[in-house]
Amino acid sequence: MKHILTMAAICLVVALSDDLVMAQPAGEPVSKVCREGPRAREIEIQKIEPFKVFDNLYHVGPCFVSAWILTTPQGDIMFDSAQEPFVDKVMDNIKKVGVNPRDIKFIVINHGHIDHAGGAARLKEFTGARVVATPEDWTMIEALNGRPNNRDSDKPTVTPKRDMEVHEGDHLDLGDQHLIIHTAPGHTPGNLFIEGLLLKDGNRTYKGIWGGGGVGAPGLEGAKQGVINAQKLNAVQGVQVYLMTHSWEPPDGYPGGGIHERAKLLVTRKPGDSHPFVDAASWDARAKRSLETAQSVLAQEQAKTAAPK
Ligand SMILES: [Zn+2]
Numbered sequence: 001m002k003h004i005l006t007m008a009a010i011c012l013v014v015a016l017s018d019d020l021v022m023a024q025p026a027g028e029p030v031s032k033v034c035r036e037g038p039r040a041r042e043i044e045i046q047k048i049e050p051f052k053v054f055d056n057l058y059h060v061g062p063c064f065v066s067a068w069i070l071t072t073p074q075g076d077i078m079f080d081s082a083q084e085p086f087v088d089k090v091m092d093n094i095k096k097v098g099v100n101p102r103d104i105k106f107i108v109i110n111h112g113h114i115d116h117a118g119g120a121a122r123l124k125e126f127t128g129a130r131v132v133a134t135p136e137d138w139t140m141i142e143a144l145n146g147r148p149n150n151r152d153s154d155k156p157t158v159t160p161k162r163d164m165e166v167h168e169g170d171h172l173d174l175g176d177q178h179l180i181i182h183t184a185p186g187h188t189p190g191n192l193f194i195e196g197l198l199l200k201d202g203n204r205t206y207k208g209i210w211g212g213g214g215v216g217a218p219g220l221e222g223a224k225q226g227v228i229n230a231q232k233l234n235a236v237q238g239v240q241v242y243l244m245t246h247s248w249e250p251p252d253g254y255p256g257g258g259i260h261e262r263a264k265l266l267v268t269r270k271p272g273d274s275h276p277f278v279d280a281a282s283w284d285a286r287a288k289r290s291l292e293t294a295q296s297v298l299a300q301e302q303a304k305t306a307a308p309k
Pocket of ligand 1: 187
């Protein structure tokens with residue numbers, strides 16, 4: 001009897017991994033299942049199909065960490081590179097959406113953690129693109145070289161040689177896109193976000209931002225930097241689309257659902273419906289909240305320093 005129960009349990013697990021949608025407990029969004037909790041470690045649920053988000057933007061990454069491609073008439077820009085063992089699927093996805101890999105001119109790495117930078121070497125070879133990161137995070141990317149990765153432990157990570165470096169305020173211009181780079185040290189020393197993406201939907205164009213993690217490092221100096229980061233984020237005006245680097249942000253997604261909940265709405269969208277990724281109000285609330293949080297963290301750190309020993 002015990003044996004039969006075990007078998008049934010195994011069959012159930014297998015059936016569930018076949019279909020991510022089926023696998024959700026009631027109310028658990030796909031974006032959260034693949035990003036947080038025990039199922040996020042499963043390899044197969046990450047290998048999702050690519051999708052078009054705007055006329056000039058595709059999602060080609062695995063479920064939990066985004067890889068976006070912004071197309072222009074003069075070549076394309078890729079944001080983040082995912083990691084093994086998902087890079088074959090990412091390459092496949094690029095071809096599936098009809099992007100010529102050789103048209104990709106830049107691969108921008110949000111920060112030097114493996115889930116963002118781990119695919120960069122193979123994707124550089126595949127596309128011929130320049131790999132772009134801050135100098136601080138290039139040091140992290142170089143340090144990943146030869147290290148086992150956290151999802152595919154048999155294979156040592158291969159990272160590209162230090163390629164293109166960007167700094168606060170640098171511009172990245174390609175075709176009709178004039179992007180502005182910002183650094184927000186904290187999560188890593190050279191974590192970045194980018195403003196100025198122009199996202200096209202029929203005859204409408206929306207202003208997008210990519211990335212936006214702004215938390216400072218621990219301690220008083222980190223807390224001060226956290227406030228500067230949040231101020232930079234709030235200084236970006238008129239953001240209508242927030243392109244997240246991960247499918248889900250705690251505690252409640254974006255809100256309004258993570259990437260894959262919004263993607264589902266794209267499928268059922270009718271002519272004249274608003275675009276599910278256009279959500280200025282959620283962005284504004286998020287930016288405001290990030291500043292309030294950063295200020296309260298700073299106040300706590302200052303109180304610690306001021307407290308008598
Ligand atoms: Zn990270």
